[in-house]
Amino acid sequence: MWQEESDLSLSIAQMVQKLKGSNLYAQLERQAWASLQRTDIKLESLKEDIKRFFKTSGWEKKLQNAVYSELSVFPLPINPAVPPEHLKEPLVYMRKAQGSWEKRILKSLNSMCTELSIPLARKRPIGEQKELLNKWNEMGTDEPDLSHFRPVYAPKDFLEVLINLRNPNYENGDSLGFRTHLGLIQVPLKVKDIPELKELFVELGLTTGQLGIDDSTQVPPELFENEHVRIGQKVLVEQDSAAAQQYVRQGSPTALRAELWALILNISSQPEDILYYEQLKTNVIQHDLLVDSLIYKDVKLTASNDDYYFVFEDYLYQVLLCFSRDTSVLSHFAYNSASPPRSYIRGKLGIEEYAVFYPPNGVIPFHGFSMYVAPLCFLYNEPSKLYQIFREMYVRFFFRLHSISSHPSGIVSLCLLFETLLQTYLPQLFYHLREIGAQPLRISFKWMVRAFSGYLATDQLLLLWDRILGYNSLEILAVLAAAVFAFRAVNLMEVTSLAAAEAVLADLSTLKVMPLLQIFLFATVT
């Protein structure tokens, strides 16, 4: 059809434009030039011979992986008539809400700055730079006075903003209509119901083998596990991103997980990447940012107190401090409804040449931010690779968990999905909790915002994040949250207050994620 063909050519043109600035493009050019030396490349059929060379030497696969990676992040084609703010977020009222929320955060940061008389950024004196360089691998031993710093915001502040989100064109009347939302979220986004989720998560079905279920000690490994590991090794040999993404839907063997995730996220540690990380490290040493203190405080409050993650404290500083200086993160704001905060060089207020972003990567960390990095420390011990993986996970998934948008994986949709699932399939429980003043979202919100990091046992968390990567969607977080409530429904029906409900759901560390998901999606009689 004409429309499809024109869409395809537009997609191809836009994809080529995107890939032109990348490392891969330069490498392919170099390879093409170098291949001219080869005897099997003839001048008469130059184009065909080079294409054949790329196929056999594995470069075509790398290009395929790069294209697949770009499409996973942002589907093409992009209608050229569409203004850039529409790509960030199509709904006007959500853009406005995100803008007001950001303004609040900026005000909070500015007031912290003036109260404590600490500059937003300052160049470190040479002595301090040397000291920090020596201490780089053990920044956790530092005990700076952080008592005056407070996190800019916590997840519960963000929840209040989401609860007050309203569409001005929507019938928000007091009278109960057929679409009254009994939960906290009051915007009519489209969310999937269980039949649609069953279709989406078909590989989690009862008849398909899963890691997390079919690799338990009672199940003989010949039935599923051995074959699954063998397929995983084959996928790694082929170096195919799309195949890896399909493979991890059934879970990833622990030994192969690090490489599989790197393949799915299209991360290969080139010397340029290691150099880039070293450059970021230099930036950290040269300039001290106010945001650094917020990061320190967050790590000390969250990861350092966690039984699983306290050992990685030093790694967390090495990743998060560099993350704040990384200007390549700014490119994700093209499809993120949020915008990076701006500032001006002192004394040059309003002059465009002296406008900068603060922090350089545009992301202000909130309470619990370091928990996005902590689980990755189990997989990668080389700081630059750990850094790349975290950065890619952030610009693909985690940013959606703390910005207001209508995207199906955005936190607003996840909250609405959770509430709708609970209301539809556990109506008695939902009604009971609502009556006692314990709206379920108030308890599950913090789980979803952190992608369950710090709440589940680490091996279970990694199995969950396997599926996030496999399905390229965060909807599984909302399904798991509903499944947890379903699992503890009997106890929850007996509580009479929000505090008691919180207590029932305080400890998730014993839960097994995959059986819960399977039962909720495929085995619950409705």
Added chain:
Amino acid sequence: MSRVLVPCHVKGTVALQVGDVRTAQGRPGVLVIDVTFPCVAPFELQEITFKNYYTAFLSIRVRQYTSIHTQAKWVTCLRDHCLMPDPHSEEGAQEYVSLSKHQMLCDVGRVLELRLILRQPSPLWLSFTVEELQVYQQGAKSPSMTFPKWLSHPAPCEQPAPLVEGFPDPSKVSSEVQQMWALTEMVRASRTSRRIGRFDVDGCYDLNLLSYT
């Protein structure tokens, strides 16, 4: 595919409702927008673009010019095109839409007038419409620009000034300069979108407070 914007006059929306508009309880679910093209001869419709605002289904009728003797007739060229897959939810509610003549049910040549019929069956929305409506006709195949007279009739060549001793040949220099210029244009054109990575301005990152604008 080149296209040319056709200046159009979009009349106000007319709500279709059974009964008295003022006293009826419900909101209208059908709106009609008439689009006329004053001062433009009957043209062939190429594309219609607009920004949706909570319209669920769109139908388009055109009035086509047949001949001087017969009355122009209304023909439906798009029937119940779905803009919002679920009329009760936000999906597709504020999207930019582009409809080309290939999606139309009939031939849309010699258009005199357009009528858009918008439907929104859900009672949840307070209002619905389409915005930024633009109509395009087929652009000319090759640009028919007129060149200024001196470009199409160049003046006869002037005698070049005699070469001054000790200076390089001007035509050689000018061709080298031209080559360099062509190279810089090539480099400029193939500029990568890669950022350099500097976040400071000339080594300075001493900031005021964060700005709110």
